[in-house]
Amino acid sequence: NAGVTQTPKFRVLKTGQSMTLLCAQDMNHEYMYWYRQDPGMGLRLIHYSVGEGTTAKGEVPDGYNVSRLKKQNFLLGLESAAPSQTSVYFCASTRTGTINQPQHFGDGTRLSIL
């Protein structure tokens, strides 16, 4: 049981390049989330999904797009990377939106944009 798997683990991009971060969960969780973590800032929610085919904006969605074509996968895209998007990105999932459920996190993708 792998839980939440994020790929890639590390990536260096040049400004203006695009890329997609993949999150896969094998727990049949309904809800999935993308966060970014910057030094001293804790985690901030970028986008989330409450089920296959649905997405919604979080606290800091600008510059990112997401897709949830399959229940187990949640993709985060950067169309034109900017240095301000240098961060560690975490994906999480939870069983349902029922209250009192913890989130399960992947190990993150470390992204540097030069």
Next chain:
Amino acid sequence: SQQGEEDPQALSIQEGENATMNCSYKTSINNLQWYRQNSGRGLVHLILIRSNEREKHSGRLRVTLDTSKKSSSLLITASRAADTASYFCARNAGGTSYGKLTFGQGTILTVHP
């Protein structure tokens, strides 16, 4: 924007001592959760305490919640070097929040052997 504040930002103790971390928040909650993050890893869920609960235990962990003061604390007793990590509180607002969490900035705990 961050909805929670954690205190202290960093804590350095000796093995065997107790570690207490505090979390304050500004708006109402349905539950408050504590997570641990080892260096270079993702967050791991520790304890969830509901708004109608005042105290919860799990092994060497004790969490208290005071909704009147909008604050929570995490106590780690008899700390070990392996407890060295960052600890985060996260608030769930319930209702139509879709399980979303709002995280504090974390406390970095260092336990010296």
